[in-house]
Amino acid sequence: MTRQSTFRAAAAGLALVASLLAVASPLVRAQDEPRVIVITAKRFEFSPNQITLAKGETVKLQIKSEDVTHGLFVRPLGIDTDIVPGRVTELTVTPDTAGTYRAICDHFCGAGHGGMKMTIVVRE
Amino acid sequence: MKKDLDRRRFLKIAGTSMGVGALYTVWPSLGRSAEAAELARRLGAKTGERPTPFTFAQLSDAHVGFDGPIGTRALEKAVATINGLPRRPDLVLFTGDLTHDTEKPGEHAARMSLFKEISGRLQVAKVYHVPGEHDAGLDGGELFRSVFGPTSYSFDHRGVHFIALDNVSRAKPEVGAEQRAWLAKDLSRFHPTTPIVVFTHRPLFDLRPDWEWFTSDGDDVMNLLAPYENLTILYGHIHREDHHTIGHAQHFAARSLCFAFPDPDKVEDKKAIPFDKDQPFKNLGLHVIDRTTGSAAHADAVRVQEVELAMNEFSGTEGFNQVLKPATF
Numbered sequence: 001m002t003r004q005s006t007f008r009a010a011a012a013g014l015a016l017v018a019s020l021l022a023v024a025s026p027l028v029r030a031q032d033e034p035r036v037i038v039i040t041a042k043r044f045e046f047s048p049n050q051i052t053l054a055k056g057e058t059v060k061l062q063i064k065s066e067d068v069t070h071g072l073f074v075r076p077l078g079i080d081t082d083i084v085p086g087r088v089t090e091l092t093v094t095p096d097t098a099g100t101y102r103a104i105c106d107h108f109c110g111a112g113h114g115g116m117k118m119t120i121v122v123r124e
Numbered sequence: 125m126k127k128d129l130d131r132r133r134f135l136k137i138a139g140t141s142m143g144v145g146a147l148y149t150v151w152p153s154l155g156r157s158a159e160a161a162e163l164a165r166r167l168g169a170k171t172g173e174r175p176t177p178f179t180f181a182q183l184s185d186a187h188v189g190f191d192g193p194i195g196t197r198a199l200e201k202a203v204a205t206i207n208g209l210p211r212r213p214d215l216v217l218f219t220g221d222l223t224h225d226t227e228k229p230g231e232h233a234a235r236m237s238l239f240k241e242i243s244g245r246l247q248v249a250k251v252y253h254v255p256g257e258h259d260a261g262l263d264g265g266e267l268f269r270s271v272f273g274p275t276s277y278s279f280d281h282r283g284v285h286f287i288a289l290d291n292v293s294r295a296k297p298e299v300g301a302e303q304r305a306w307l308a309k310d311l312s313r314f315h316p317t318t319p320i321v322v323f324t325h326r327p328l329f330d331l332r333p334d335w336e337w338f339t340s341d342g343d344d345v346m347n348l349l350a351p352y353e354n355l356t357i358l359y360g361h362i363h364r365e366d367h368h369t370i371g372h373a374q375h376f377a378a379r380s381l382c383f384a385f386p387d388p389d390k391v392e393d394k395k396a397i398p399f400d401k402d403q404p405f406k407n408l409g410l411h412v413i414d415r416t417t418g419s420a421a422h423a424d425a426v427r428v429q430e431v432e433l434a435m436n437e438f439s440g441t442e443g444f445n446q447v448l449k450p451a452t453f
Contacts, residue, residue, distance in 0.1 A: 073336075101334075
């Protein structure tokens, strides 16, 4: 076997593997990748203002700001991040205790800052 | 044993505590006995400044500019009450939210000027301030510093070391590494028995984190302060009186001069207590105590008018029982 034919065989093998992966990967992704929840912050509210998670479920929060820097803070769930406008902040959360949690903006954002909150429900 | 009892007695605090803050009398009995004079001498030798009796007051959360029914009346009344005291305090400490924020050009500066004009009527030797998030959260403290100077600093007064801490200017509820390093250096020259008063805006412990009643690096700050046995923390932000003892530290919150929040242990949502037009100063009003008899004698003496008056034997003064504890003599 020449060097060229060896390369051709290897390339064919790689193509086969790639095509198998292309078929298999949607299934793998559906089973293993966390659910994504998009949250938008703007003065002085979060949208949505309530999300529901399952205990033990890993979810990815994608949070963005439409105006100024905000925060998202929930001490019992270990969430404490700034949300800077112009980029998406990603957090992965796996709640281990069921309950209803209040999330607040903890980066002062103006006169209505004290009322900027959302609810995170974790069900059994 | 008798000596210990005597010491405890002469260290007892005289306190006229006002709900808008508290008037503290420090070292009330020093000089009245040979033992007290000896304690003062020994404390002075340890701290570099011999303690002598004095009083100071804490006021908080005036929110000048807030669109509410009280306006600046409670602030003006507090100033008038302090000026009317038979013995005026040496110092007045304002623990933040002097103003309510606004983004209307020039308006926040006008509110800060109005606060300064009203508080400038205080006829006391010295007035100190720390910012609240409504003063400094949007501009990193730039306006506050232009009017009042640094947002964190320290000073000594008659044997007590006072420390102003800023836990709002970073927009988040935090003191920050740079200020903590400054605090560690500031504390390093003091003996563990030195009476220390920290005044700041937000609580330095987790009082109710989901109401933003906490400081994220409060534990780090308190670890720096932990070696000091006579430690009092005064703060505002929560618009209600509160007292917690954590380790050596006594944490006290003063009422607001604007509106009141409810007991966080009794309600889920942080909503201001509704205004009562028949009792406009309810939950804001002056709170006066008589250290010895619980009678209204001192209340009459300060001539509190149109202000809720509550008698409470110990409110606002337990910290100074702790401050004055001669821990390691």
